[in-house]
Amino acid sequence: MVMVINLQYRPATLKTASEARKEISATLKVRGVSDHLSNNIQLCFSEAAANLVNHTNPKPTYINVELECQDGYWLLHLSDDGQSWNPALPNRVQTLDTFEEKEGGRGLALIQSLTDDMEYTKRTTFGANKLTLKWKIQQISTKPSVLIVEDDDSQRRLFSAYLSEHYRVFEAENGEKALEFLLHNTVDLVISDIRMPGMDGLSLKKALHNETNTLLTPFIFLTYSDNPETRSNALGLGIDDYIVKPVSKSALTQSVQRVLNRSDQIYRQLTDKINQRITSALTPSLPSTSHGWNMSIASRNTGIGGGDLVLHRDTPDFLMVNLADVMGHDVAAKFFSYAYGGYLRGLMYQVEAEKNPCATLLNRLSDCALEDNLLSQVILTCCSMALFDDGTIQIASAGHPAPFKVSENLVEPLNIGGILPGVLYGAEYDVLTTTLKLGERIAIYTDGLFEAAEDNEARQLLTDKVMEALSDTRELPLQEATETIMSSFEHYGERHKDDATLILLELCARERE
Secondary structure (H helix, E strand, C coil): CEEEEEEEECCCCHHHHHHHHHHHHHHHHHCCCCHHHHHHHHHHHHHHHHHHHHHCCCCCCCEEEEEEEECCEEEEEEEECCCCCCCCCCCHHHHCCCCCCCCCCCHHHHHHHHCCEEEEECCCCCCCEEEEEEEECCCCCCCCEEEEECCCHHHHHHHHHHHCCCCEEEEECCHHHHHHHHHHCCCCEEEEECCCCCCCHHHHHHHHHCCCCCCCCCEEEEECCCCHHHHHHHHHCCCCEEEECCCCHHHHHHHHHHHHHHHHHHHHHHHHHHHHHHHHHHCCCCCCEECCEEEEEEEECCCCCCCEEEEEEECCCEEEEEEEEECCCCHHHHHHHHHHHHHHHHHHHHCCCCCCHHHHHHHHHHHHHHHCCCHHHCCEEEEEEEEECCCEEEEEEECCCCCEEEECCEEEECCCCCCCCCCCCCCCCCCEEEECCCCCEEEEECCHHHHCCCCHHHHHHHHHHHHHHHHHCCCCCHHHHHHHHHHHHHHHCCCCCCCEEEEEEEECHHHHC
16 A cells, blocks of 8 residues: 555635645656546546535535555545535436536536546544545556467477566467467567468468458567478568577577567657648647637647647638647547547537537537547547627537636636536537627637646746736737737746647727727
8 A cells, every 4th residue: 555645625625625636636647647547536536626615515624635556546535524425326427416517517427437436435423524536557567568379388488488578478379379369469579380280370470461450460480491482471471580490599589679679660650650640630720810700829739749629610600619628748639639620520510500509519529428439538628619790709618718808907717617528418518608899809728828837836827927918918919919928828837737729819800890
């Protein structure tokens, strides 16, 4: 057991809950926990803590937070002295109990969907409520995996002994068993004897060519028979190496390392090309003017991946703009952004004739995120906007930070929120409709703009400076204002912490006259 956090937060407020979440984030980062798991733990904590602070009666006077690693699980314990509420009850997901579906209150359904297990103990007269959320730790080996296919038991055990120190080694005594294994498991390399009873090595390699998952698996042949016909047949199957028995340890290990290095190099080259194409496709862009609106956009990413996604569609009646933030900022986030981009593009064509296109789009996006096996593996937020010719803008939000309205001497958040996509079937989203006045702007952004900082003090400074820049740049041309605000982000924030995207909107000059 490794105890990581054991802190008591008094009083129980949203501010202290925010401080606890940052402690959890920092601790998990130090422990090397993946971004995906860390984000899930932080989200569940925030939802549970927000429920305790906002929706219980009597309210707790404290929240005690414990985070530990035990028996292959990360455990998050929340103890409090307020009203008892049991999120583990099955019917709570359907009713959402005291949770709100707005204001970021993704609630019980979110907690249950993002945890592997949970337990709840009600407080006694002088005791405390205790909620325990559990996440199973995935054990991942960093050693490359090798399958040895050899009908001679002693030879197979010898080759396995040669490689077991640096590789995960699996064994099969003939081609049939090797094929069965490979149809259900993935390995980095196959080493096979050519001559075996039943399915020999050549037949095994041919069979693997017919399977998508094994078509490109690196392959080394072993044989006693080094005649031109056998070598020609083997090389014709696209093998990576050909070793004549008897095989020494050095010859085998050098061949394995050489083949894996070459395979890794080819994979990285292919990945880089795909990555470049995806990066180009995901580069945020907007038209500078459309339907009587001026628009500008600026985006910064961590340099690793790109989790922010901006898409627009021009219809006869309005311009639709969608800003999505896929959780994480690694290559996986970039891939999921690309996948979600395809869904969003299709949905924008489907909803343009709807009365409330933004709300309808988020509803369908949410159902897709819940039902699709790929998209359900990641969390995102999305802000959807429709910009009309008369200066009216409709906004709907799915777990996304509230936009800001920038007026003279005032920067205020717009009151719009909604449940994260992919939490509930048939999620419904409200629409905020507003019309800008002369000299007003709307700022839509991803949360990295305010959260990409090292600690609480730095994060507050970043927030203050960005808000100050939003106000001070109101009279600047739109694109200049956007870049000035992003310069404040770059100066006071940490770009490597999170991606950040900012969109500014205002009416065209002719609309102001």
